[in-house]
Amino acid sequence: MGEFGGQTRPCYERLTAEEMDEQRIQNVAYQYLCRLEEAKRWMEACLQEDLPAPIELEEGLRNGVLLAKLGHCFAPKVVPLKKIYDLDQERYKATGLHFRHTDNINHWRNAMVEVGLPTIFHPETTDIYDKKNMPRTVYCIHALSLYLFRLGLAPQIHDLCGKVKFTEEEINNMKRELDKYGIQMPAFSKIGGILANELSVDEAAVHAAVIAINEAVERGCVEDTAQALRNPNAMLADLWNHLMPVYQEMLRQARAQKATRAYTKVNGSEGKDIYEEYLTQSEIQDSINKVNVRAVLEQVDEALECGDSLALISALQTPCLALRGVRRDHAPWYLEQLAADREQKALDLGCVDPLDHDELQEGVYVANEEAQRSQTMQQAVRGINEALRGGEPRQTARALMNPDAQLPDVYPFASELYQRELGLLQGQSPQGELQQEELFVAVEMLSAVALINQALEAKDGGAFCATLVSPAAGLSDIDDGLVQRYFEELCGLKRQAGRALLTWNELQGGLNTVNAAVQEEHDQILSIGLINQALCRSDPQKTLAALLLPSSGLEEVQPVNARRYHDVLTQAKRRKAEESRDPSAELWLADIQEGVRKANQDTQRALKMSLGLAAVNQAVKEGRASQTLRVLGLPEVALRSLVADCAAGYQAELTALHRAKAVGGDNRSPWVRHKTQDGSSYYFHLQRLEGTWDRPKSFVQNSLFLGHDEIQAVLSSVTAAHSREVQWKASEALVVQLQARVRGFLVRQRLGHRLHFLHTQLPAIVTIQSHWRRYRQQRAYRQRLQYLCRNWRAVIKIQANVRMWLTRRRYQARLRHFRRNVGAIVKIQAFFRANKAREDYRMLVHSLAPPLSVVRKFAHLLEQGDCDIRQEGELLRMREEVVRTIRSNRQLEADLDLMDLKIGLLVRNRVTLQEVVSHCKKLTKKNKEQLSDMMALDKHKGLKSLSKDKREKLEAYQHLFYLLQTQPLYLAQLIFLMPQNKSTRFMETVIFTLFNYGSDCREAYLLLQLFSSSSPQPY
Missing domain, CATH: 1.20.5 (Single alpha-helices involved in coiled-coils or other helix-helix interfaces)
Incomplete structure (x- = not known):
């Protein structure tokens, strides 16, 4: 049976006896579970309350409370609620069964006596209280449901066999229970027949009530139809007064359709049955049920449209819908689920139609599952809040990992993080409780934070990248190109934190730090770009403006050195382009900062040199040789070849040069210009002692001022003269050594130039x-x-x-390995066969029920005794009787068919009554003759009763039948040689009888061989 689990087998494989018994027992257990489910749903419809599962229903019936409540439903005077002991079952839940619970069972039995249920169905008190025969109790509930439905006091019970599914475990448990008590399963299918035999129904009254209903429907008067429908003799159930007009219209349409079909089927009124045009009692009840269901479906649709959960649950629990599993406390979930289904159906169809019965049932199932999940989820959330209050991280982690909470993945190694962060959120909550939505978002984020910490601790960059960009982490301002920098920054924070996990705020702070640094770098890059653009435009002021941008991060930028900045940076940019051979090469921040620093240094050097040269000119004017020598020795002036012994010569030459300039006239200009080593001009004001790199307006060089080159030339000439003087005084060895050093210097200089070229x-x-x-x-x-x-x-x-x-x-x-170990292989195989034979023999000797495969191996050792021969003879005799009985039954069926035909012809006035009576007598006579033959055969059976001729004839027939069975060619040709209209009769009377209807394997095999031989014959 496909409703319960079990291993499927190929359709061509024959089941063994044990497997057939097992399957039969499982079928019985499954059918009993179906009867329990049917009884449960019918009682739920009557009591309007939820009952336990079918597995637990038997135990729930033992205290009789549910049975007494059921008795109160159809006999409230006999079983008032105040008479029911332990109505709320509180005592039963606390201490179990009490002897007074048997009063509830007796109340139920009295109620069944009151309504008139035959006592043949009544179970004993001990059958229920002591659980001695619970199947009989369920059998009684089924009979009571059918009986009350016929009386119109209860809804109809539904057949669920093959429609519900149970797990393998539930079926096995029920099978063990049935085996434990050894109870014979009642025949549930015969309840209707037993009730029909026990109860008398006035068929004439029912017929008259049905005719009255049809006539009232034909007249079209709603009041008359309503009165006829309420007639108790009509045995109609579930009549609603406000739907009487709808009943009238539905019955009118059904009667019109039936009359149309009858008109097209029968021409004329001869032999016409009144119910060919009139509605029967079952058809009227079906029409009423359809109207009721349609009305309830409309009520459900109105409740869904209004959003009224109370009206919805009331409509869903209407008995005519027969919805399963409806619970009143699940009303909000029903409203939400069915409203969603209604909207979806409206979108699919393009119009608003009420939900049908199957859609409502599916919606109820889905809503029940959702409600169950919601309840278990709320319980798990309460456990999480309790664990958070307890302050134990491990307990909190176990509570969060409960699958009923429907939370994301939780990692035990981050239990302290969950406890700390969720505890803070719980303290901030106004109710002091965290809801499931809050827990879901928080746990999802904290789990992502835990994974990020795990990746940081393991130095796993791939895992860090995957978890960092996860939406669950909720981290903002993440740039995919900065993942490595994020990783390095957060690794540093993790090292500082030690074993503690970084929180979400710390992770976001680290990301913000990296983003800020990158933003600064970006701004610096933009500023550097502006500076390079300004250098290309040859505008020192634009270069200065770009250098002064705060985003550039440059230090010691002075506006007065704008020209020098522009020149130095331009030269550096040109030099970098030459070195890299890229005309578009630009300066980076370090290059620009170095250029600014160099420009500032050049300015300081130029200013100091200007001040020094001014001091030299003043000392030359004063004419003091010592003062002039001291000023000439200043490092800022950067004069070379200065010798102290030549002080008087320096003073004399410089004074002569100054006087020579004075001869040309004094223009009294305050400005002088100095040339730096790179050829730049520095302008110095002699009165203000200030300098600038920009050429002043109306600049005129002071005519009397001695410049650096002029002073150096004087110093060089004087020093050279003095050196030549001293040179000859030096020894020849020193001259040689000097020449060697000069040559070495020249060689090193060339080598340095070459190395410099290679390095560049x-x-x-x-x-x-x-x-x-x-x-x-x-x-x-x-x-x-x-x-x-x-x-x-x-x-x-x-x-x-x-x-x-x-x-x-x-x-x-x-192959060589196998050939080298042939002996070992043979020994292993022999050992395995010997061990298997010993195990089979041990199982045959010591096991109470050895498998068939083991018994088959030792079956040849068994001896056949007298008992086996007698059993085989009895089996053959029974087969003969079965064959004779089959042929007799077939003949009787043919005679009965002929009898039915003649009765029909009698009704149609086609044959006379005398012919039917004669055929009946002939049939009775044939049966009597057959019975007398069978009795005579019983009296004279046995080989000893045969004569010698008959015994020889019997042996000849045996040889003939054996030949026909084993040589199918004769019968195959005979089948095709017979006329077409007699071949079927020949097959039924001769072929099947000859092969004993295939009752055992041999006859079945021979019969199949005959069919296979007869198929390809060309006759």
Whole structure:
């Protein structure tokens, strides 16, 4: 049976006896569970309350409370509620069964006596209280339901066999219960027949009531139809007064359709039955049920449209709908689910139609499951809140991992994080309780935070990237290109935190820190771009404005040095373009900062040099040689070849140069210009002692001022003269040594220039080498590829030979191993067979029920005794009787069919009554003759009663039948040689009888062999 579990078998495989018994027992258990489910749903419809599952229903009936409540439903005077002991079952739940619970069972039995249920169905008190025969109790409930339905006091019970499913465990448990008590299962299918025999129904009254209803429907008067429908003799149930007009219209349409069908079927009124046009009692009840169901469906639709859960649950519990599993406390879930189903149906169909019965039942199932999940979820959430209040991280983690809470994945290693963060959220909640939605969002985020911490601790960049961008983490402002920097920053924070996990705020703070740093870098890059653009425009003020941007992060930028900044940075940019051979090369922040620093230094040096030169000119004017020598020795002036012994010569030469300039006239200009080493001009004001790199307006060089180059030339000439003087005084060895040093210096200078060139051209050198190596590698690869392409057939053959050789070597090695160990293999096989034979023999000797496969191995050792021979003879005799009985039954069926035909002809006035009576007498006579033959056969049976001729004839017939059975060619040809109208009769009377109707394996095999032989015959 497909409703319960079990291993499926191929359809062609024959079941063993044990498997057939097991399947039969499982079918009985499943059918009994179905009867329990039917009784449960019918009692729920009567009591308007939920009952336990079918497995638990038997135990729930033992105290009699449910049975007494059921008796109160159809006999309230006999069983008032105040008479029911332990109505709320509180005592039963606390202490179990009490002897006074038997009063409830007796009240139920009295109620059944009151309504007139035959006592043949009544169970004993001990059958229920002591659970001695619970199937009889369920059998009584089924009989009571059918009886009350016929009286119109209760809804009809529904047949659920094959419609409900039970688990393998439930079926096995019920099977064990039935085996434990050894109870014979009642015949539930015969309840209707027993009630029909026990109860008398006035068929004439029912017929008259049905005719009256049809006539009232034909007249079209609603009041008359309503009065006729309420007639108790009509035995109609579930009549609603406000639907009487609808009943009238539905019955009118049904009667019109039935009359139309009758008119098209029968021409004329001869032999017409009144119910060919009139509605029967069952058809009237079906029409009423359809109207009731349609009205209740409309009530459900109105309740869904108004959002009224009370009206909805009242409509769903209407007995005519027969919905299963409806619970009053699940009304809000029913309203939500069915409203959603109604909207979906409206969207699918394009119009608003009420939900049908199947859709309502499916919606009830879905809502019940949702309500159950919601209740278990709320219980799990309460457990989580209790664990949070307890303050134990492990307990909190176990509570969060409860699957009923429907929360995301929880990681035990982060239990302290869950406890700390969720505890804070619980303290901030106004109710002091966290709801499931809050827990879901918080746990999802905390689990993502825990995974990020785990990735940081394991230094797993891939896992960190996957968890960081997860929406569950809720981290904002994440740039995919900065994942590595995030990882490094958060790893640093994790090292500082130690074993503690980083919180969400700490993770977001680390991300914000990285983003801020990147933003600063971005702003600096923009500023650097502006600076490079300004350098391309040759505008020192724009360059200064770009340098002064706060985002650039440059230090010590002075507006007075704008020109110098522009010149230095322009030179640096030009030099970088030359070095990299990229005309669009730009300066980076370090290059710009270095240029600013260099420009500031150049300004300081130029100012100090200007001040020093001014001091030198003033000392020359004063004419004091010592003062002039001291000023000339200042480092800021940067004069070379200064010798203290030449102070008087310096003073004399400089004074002569100053006087020579004075001869040309004094223009009294306050400005002088100095040239730096890179050729830039620095303008110095002699009176204000200030300088600038920008050329002043109306600039005129002071005509009397001695410049740096002029002073250096004087110093060089004076020092050179003094040096030549001293030179000849030095020894020759020193001159030689000096020459050697000069040559060494020159060599080192050339070497330094060469090294400098190589260092400056290092990227180009590396590029050239890499290109050369790449060219050589590509050339070798192409040559090898061309060689393989030219010899591809040889390559494939070599690969195939190598694979073949490897496979053959493995096969030969395995074969050699088997050949070397043939003795061991034989011993292993012999040991295995001997061990298997010992195990089978031990199981045959010691097991109470050895398997059939084991018994078959030792069956040849068993001896056949007299008992076996007698049993085989009895089996043959029974087979003969079965064959004779089958033939007799078939003949009787044919005679009965002929009898029915003649009775029909008698009704149609086609044959006379005398012919029917004669055929009946003939049939009775034939039966009597057959019975007398059977009695005579019983009296004279046995081989001893036969004469010698008859015994020889019997042996001849045996040989004939054996030949016909084992040689199917004769019968196959005979079948096709017979006329078409007699072949079927021949098959039924001769073939099946000859092969004993295939009662055992041998006859079945021979019969199949006959059919297979007769199929391809060309006759």
